[in-house]
Amino acid sequence: MSSDFVVSARKYRPDSWEKVVGQDSITSTLKNSIASQKLGQAYLFCGPRGVGKTTCARIFAHKINEADGIKPEDLSFNIFELDAASNNSVDDIRELTTQVRIPPQIGSYNVYVIDEVHMLSASAFNAFLKTLEEPPAHAVFILATTEKHKILPTILSRCQIFDFHRISVPAIVKHLVQIAEKENIKFEEEGLHIIGQKADGALRDALSIFDQMVSFSDGNLSYKSVIENLNVLDYDYYFRAADCIIKEDISSSLVIFNDILKNGFDGHIFINGLAEHFRNLLVSKDEVTVSLLEVTDSIKKKYAEQCLEIDQNLIIQGLGVINNCDVGYRTSKNQRLLVELTLMYFCKKNIMRLKKIFHVRFDPLFQDKLVL
DSSP, rough: OOOOOHHHHHHHHOSSGGGSSHHHHHHHHHHHHHHHHOOEEEEEEEEEEEEEEEEHHHHHHHHHHHHTTTOGGGGGGGEEEETTTTTSHHHHHHHHHHHSSOOOSSSOOEEEEEEEEGOHHHHHHHHHHHHHHHTTEEEEEEEESGGGGGHHHHHHSSSSEEOOOOHHHHHHHHHHHHHHTTTTTOOOHHHHHHHHHHHTOOOHHHHHHHHHHOOOOOOEEEHHHHHHHHOOHHHHHHHHHHHHTTTTTTTHHHHHHHHHHHHTOOHHHHHHHHHHHHHHHHTTSSSSHHHGOOHHHHHHHHHHHHGGHHHHHHHHHHHHHHHHHHHTTTTTHHHHHHHHHHHHTTTTTHHHHHHHHHGGGGTTSSSSSOOO
8 A cells, every 4th residue: 555645844845044943043154155165175063963963964965056056866875974873983984085085076075964963883983083184175074963072173173163053932833834834734833832842942852742643533623632642731730730839738638639630641741830820920920031941832821821920939939849849759659749739839929938947958949958
């Protein structure tokens, strides 16, 4: 049975600078270097997975020779790719260095893209070093890696280094919206935000999750379907828990936590999410920091409303309480009770009063840990 389906990460892989997401400063610098004909002999693209290193290397490799009027279909003869993860021996590098001596048949440059370069063996690095020190004028090397610290300093010193950063949630969401519209997929922006947050700055991961969610929801990407499939706690739980804390309602906070456990969520996920929630309440209190929120406008509005009901000192002291719970969770013999005690403490508005009761054993300001 044949299928025409192509995963989004491949179907929408950028083939021009304009389509690269979230790396504007890098793409601008690379474009300018080509336009001004100030090309380096070696480039190092480093950063987390899925942020566009290999994609930018391929685009750069194609654009280098386009100024010579070469047809796009002929550019493949000037580009050589090596996956160092599976070709990391001295013999592989010797074969590459032999090939480097051969001048291009068309165009001005041969471009050598070495992906996952940190996987080269020590002897392979040494064999490659001489070529990198004195490369022929027609050779340009583009190295890509997720682990820059594993590359020899002598290699680093001969490269122009470009650090790719994680892609922001709004940039990921904007890209997913464009794809969803092209594919005629119904979606709720809150659901795409959850995908963007789950991807942790990696666009490729976001696209993989997006495809998974489209299959799960049969082309209707609602917020509810996304949180169900990704095992993510709904924002509503945290807003309700915060309301209980504001009202000093210990009983309701414990009932909410029990519902979370009954739905199959781990207590550690809840406590980390609660920390994120109160961090968001803190930044919502000031117009200077509200831009740090990476949520939809509707959720921003909820944060803006709830932050008015809670004192800033309580938020800061409470974050210390949550941090103590987070640190002690793995080693606690009664993890549920640890989270419940944290909620009880947090529901007391005058948290500093507790320091007098617990003395050294309990310090909301991170100095000591809550011990059961």
